[in-house]
Amino acid sequence: MFYHDGKLQYDVKVDKPNPQFAKMLQQAIGGIEGEMKVCLQYLFQAWGARGPEKYRDMLMETGTEEMAHIELLATAVALNLEGATNDVKDEAAKDPFMEQIMGGASARHILSSGMAAMAVDSNGVPFSGSWVVGTGNLAADMYANVMAESAGRVLATRLWKSTDDKGMKDMLSFLIARDTMHQNQWLAVLEELGGVEGNHPIPNSFPQEEENQNFNYNFISTHISGDSKAHGRWSEGKSIDGKGNFTFEKGVPQGRKPDLGKAHPAGFAQKEQMKNDSFIKSAFKKVKE
Amino acid sequence: MFYHDGKLQYDVKVDKPNPQFAKMLQQAIGGIEGEMKVCLQYLFQAWGARGPEKYRDMLMETGTEEMAHIELLATAVALNLEGATNDVKDEAAKDPFMEQIMGGASARHILSSGMAAMAVDSNGVPFSGSWVVGTGNLAADMYANVMAESAGRVLATRLWKSTDDKGMKDMLSFLIARDTMHQNQWLAVLEELGGVEGNHPIPNSFPQEEENQNFNYNFISTHISGDSKAHGRWSEGKSIDGKGNFTFEKGVPQGRKPDLGKAHPAGFAQKEQMKNDSFIKSAFKKVKE
Amino acid sequence: MFYHDGKLQYDVKVDKPNPQFAKMLQQAIGGIEGEMKVCLQYLFQAWGARGPEKYRDMLMETGTEEMAHIELLATAVALNLEGATNDVKDEAAKDPFMEQIMGGASARHILSSGMAAMAVDSNGVPFSGSWVVGTGNLAADMYANVMAESAGRVLATRLWKSTDDKGMKDMLSFLIARDTMHQNQWLAVLEELGGVEGNHPIPNSFPQEEENQNFNYNFISTHISGDSKAHGRWSEGKSIDGKGNFTFEKGVPQGRKPDLGKAHPAGFAQKEQMKNDSFIKSAFKKVKE
């Protein structure tokens, strides 16, 4: 069960309201790198967690914290929209805010939400539940989480550099710090689970002898002429998971050209794709009688 | 520029066509864990790559390989749909394939594609370009790729366990092997880039002194009573990136309760949310004159 | 069956074409508050209506009217785009329309539709059939409709305030009037159906004694400290539906902490989430033999 205290996890001050920055902040709310995604991702992972109890608990702790981050950002959006109005345009021309709302700001921040945050990204594309990843495999999920916090911190630093508003920079420096922690946190779980060698290949519960042993540690080059520059740690030496040796190989097809044959009459392809008229007729005979 | 030879990267045989399994295979084509996603993700990352040339090349090599994986799976779907028809149901009742198409198989595999693969997941939800992640930050992207291959291998092992068709199991054991390699491959890049300490916190180009130093290595517990079980590697000791020390702290709000004040007349909230009538009237006066 | 006369329900004049306003009008066409939604919502509700015939008929009447509203707005968009061109930019710099098309207008209004309306919202997000709500329960549907016309009228008033074009203001004052009527219309159905006491709780056909009697009229406060300001009509007195008495209660969990146990081998979680190796091995034995 969940509770709240109505206060913000960190203070949100906006010195100069800026509707364009409000639009950019939406990326950190409803974008694929945003807080709605990590909040729901950690909570759904917690709710479906099987195995050691502490991972479920930890996911729940941090998923709940992320709720507060959406709250911070939603407040920041609302405050940045103060001053944005839809007054008639002739007057707007004299008004720097109106240039913004007509220029790079989001019309829906006035038209749809009345100067409040929405569950969308910076282009107004709605948040999608498809972004909430929980595979039920703890290691795969931790990588999903490291990745989410990495993309999230990259986004937050870019936002930080896009504004010179002191309040906004301060709030973002808090969120950037939390992303630092959360990157470390999910990496700590991977370390507890045995590190790269213990976890990989993920899932580590699949009997590895069942995978095709001729293709599991080869870098396959698809370069047509073979003069690829794609050599590196991945093309020689022991594999990172310690269970094989990397090789570099030019890709060649192991299979034949596929042939799906003629179309079945029931699919109503063109006649030219089917066998012949008598075949088609026989397929329809039973219906008509 | 791209080329093809018309052959399959690995042989695809289906011993017993199974429309239900065709539907499940769609998850590996157009699902968020599927091959369309990784193919496009690696190619878009390559096309936008800045910095050392070899990473661009490597991404291009593997993105191109993934095209061949979509081809494998699309062929497998088409072959599993052989025998699936939309013949009238009274006859279908006697026909085990028809029970399947009427039961758990995908109606669109007949109605829309005429027994061929589609760019959708196992529920018929269309592939979304939003899943193609490329941040422009190489380390963040590598984690996105490790995660994609981890979720992908988890999916492939579950598909492998869902069928007893020899041909399908063989094809999947090949794809599982490639996922093993690709997990290792992206980890190898992270190793080349300096490993966890070199890369984290991602992005490593943000001046870390700008992030809030009071919140970057603390596990913040949101448990109401404080008897959380969420203790572990992440709550004590040196941080995984080697740049801080983990602590465990009970979360307390640093900010006040937000107050957005009264609504601006231009937003057309209800009157009760605004200041007073004279304020509203003055906002409309200029329009009417 | 449906008919048309090719004329507009109300006259549409645009004094000064404005591509930015064309973009904003798209919200009223393909947005979640727009006319496509209400048109299709009323028609689908009519087509699925069971029970008294007059409600089906009324829904059909108004759904058909809404078609004409899409037509009005689509015409307004096309007229606002007159003058918007994609001429080369050096010349554009001198041209106020080009500033608009490069600034806040929609590139797709030139690139995709050739200066015509599209089935998208003001951000270019496509109309979604998921917004077309029809539950089959007449009272629930009437609230969906009151809500749609309320959000729609709010949108229309905001658009009205965003323009000083006489023709546009006139067209919008017509649409605002229709929204007034339609709000009243759906409320009139609710009144006919017995008003709040007759309709609530919706559905009124569920035997209310089957719902948990300890939780059906309590305001549950999730405030951590209990000093919530959330007191009001909903926390004391007779319930609005007349079937209970409101109370204000601090929320406490009635359930235990969930425990999903260990993961089943078939899910290919990490080994650490499963019972033990022998359990895993036994799960795979049958496959390999």
Place this chain on the structure above:
Amino acid sequence: MFYHDGKLQYDVKVDKPNPQFAKMLQQAIGGIEGEMKVCLQYLFQAWGARGPEKYRDMLMETGTEEMAHIELLATAVALNLEGATNDVKDEAAKDPFMEQIMGGASARHILSSGMAAMAVDSNGVPFSGSWVVGTGNLAADMYANVMAESAGRVLATRLWKSTDDKGMKDMLSFLIARDTMHQNQWLAVLEELGGVEGNHPIPNSFPQEEENQNFNYNFISTHISGDSKAHGRWSEGKSIDGKGNFTFEKGVPQGRKPDLGKAHPAGFAQKEQMKNDSFIKSAFKKVKE
């Protein structure tokens, strides 16, 4: 800021795990009538609330409660999936659970989430942020909320009738009770705000004399022959908002047939849609010189 205690708001017991019912429960999690929608809707409305403080607080209280409802349902889904496996099909044939997973259950509950809930509806369609409605107008939002709880209670009663599992029926009777309260709660706000006459037409802050007075209380019949059955409370008597009188009128067009004229060359329509060749040539001359 938000907190949790790790316990369930209400106990969740599943007597007979049923993967098909798990799939149906997803509608109440990630569907448009589900708990994710109401949770986020109330929280976003709270975060953007302007005007009397108590409404913000109340929205926050209940939005936080809805988090616990997602938790209940996610737990119920996980428990209903216990026993669902992807073991090979020949064995499955003997296994009633496998028939279900192969029949009407969701393949993604095994393939993607490893037997856990997902942020999708019962068809696997992802939750969409576009469903989170907050207009910034309190009355419009309250109707959105009454509607959400009405559709939600209709859904919950249908789920209640779809199962004979005692635990599931008990959990649903709790959720049905909460929907009863929440319907009443949002209606209580509308009563506090002045009831129908005080609130309508929404927004009540728009100067009603600006709306077209000839069309704001007329039921416009679009029936071709005029023998519509659509007469009722909405077609005569005082309007429900008390500000007009209903009339019943046959719709006639007030506008002319629209004429968009010839296409501008820059839109690259077909030549036949444009004025004439010399017009086209002149449009291209400046480019070529």
Place this chain on the structure above:
Amino acid sequence: MFYHDGKLQYDVKVDKPNPQFAKMLQQAIGGIEGEMKVCLQYLFQAWGARGPEKYRDMLMETGTEEMAHIELLATAVALNLEGATNDVKDEAAKDPFMEQIMGGASARHILSSGMAAMAVDSNGVPFSGSWVVGTGNLAADMYANVMAESAGRVLATRLWKSTDDKGMKDMLSFLIARDTMHQNQWLAVLEELGGVEGNHPIPNSFPQEEENQNFNYNFISTHISGDSKAHGRWSEGKSIDGKGNFTFEKGVPQGRKPDLGKAHPAGFAQKEQMKNDSFIKSAFKKVKE
């Protein structure tokens, strides 16, 4: 403006209600090949039509007819759902309809719509406004329409073959007939506009001398070895539009390998992707001072 008469364009009878067929019919309502798409596509094309008046009128006529087709199909869905209930499953087991609803039918047809049609496809994926194509170029739009009616007729014939219900077969034979007409209708416009030679390349208003003359009539083979079987009418002889001659050529890159250089510090890539530390520091200096 639009009108209706409340009657169906063609009679709809369902002899044996079949919830599974109801689900399949949804493809013809809300699917990409369905009637919502063509209805809205023709109407939006009409509303944006520039040039000869008769094409606008014709599009309006047929767009309005398609409204009636959605009505037919929505009625057919509702009638096929009669008998589908969500009664508890133990009883359902004895009931052939319940097996269907639990097997291949759509749970949302009970849970969400209460046995009525929805604006979704046969998988429950919502109709998308992105499918409504209108380019503003009449010839391109006519091809979009021929294609829509072709895919639509293919779908309708597959549905026809999927049922042996007399009423349904009769309704579908009507819809199939209309698709025949509409294919011919849009082709007739193309003939009026000058046929293939007059229309192509579309748009015919672009000065063709501006397109690259070395690549406009060559079939470029991307086959790696050159032994492609892809020879045919398209690889030799006069081009179909009569404006060039087909050739068959092996593709070779005309461009170099792209090099995007180092990353700009403001993008917060990893340091390794950027020039050097001093470059990075200088980028941040101005911010901090």
Place this chain on the structure above:
Amino acid sequence: MFYHDGKLQYDVKVDKPNPQFAKMLQQAIGGIEGEMKVCLQYLFQAWGARGPEKYRDMLMETGTEEMAHIELLATAVALNLEGATNDVKDEAAKDPFMEQIMGGASARHILSSGMAAMAVDSNGVPFSGSWVVGTGNLAADMYANVMAESAGRVLATRLWKSTDDKGMKDMLSFLIARDTMHQNQWLAVLEELGGVEGNHPIPNSFPQEEENQNFNYNFISTHISGDSKAHGRWSEGKSIDGKGNFTFEKGVPQGRKPDLGKAHPAGFAQKEQMKNDSFIKSAFKKVKE
């Protein structure tokens, strides 16, 4: 299987980077008229092709070529974004690029991708797999392809006219040329398959005597008064497919008004929609006992 050579199919030069044009180019990458769509459409059609081998091969050849077009455009986007930064705004004011990024450019090109192309359209709406059309009917698919190349060429010409950058115009003149070829190519297949008379009505494998003979060649006018201007080639003379004669007819309903009767109790409509209380009670009795 697929290969690449790392080089561009055509040279990409950008003389003056322009973030706004980068945004517009996204329409040609991830838009419904874009290269991702045609690439995947041709490849999926190839992978599912049944019937004459050469069509499968041809589709594969051109699908592979389109990969190279995405590559061209992605490179062009990245080069147009050079110079776009998120430096603080006070400085930006002096910087023409910053005006663009703040005006009409895409914030996500900095925030999300770090100045690289994304799998989205010009509004940031993600590419959708639903746009990838393959019906399994070769003629229907060829029309889908002609249509895609027509809309694609219209888009490319509009982009060509939107820029005066020499490099961009040159690249677009190449893409426009390829669209010319591809329009001709798919038309050539239709000619090989017998032209209009041989192919139509599509599918030509459905026994045409089964379609309703009274409605297959009539233009049905839905104009209310009959004075429609919609006369033309489609309303008289031999049908284009040569299998009927066009007529012009005023539409009249052939069916009755639908009556869905009372609601079943299991749907939990409002009581007023159901038969009577005893009916409802009997429906619930069995559950409670």
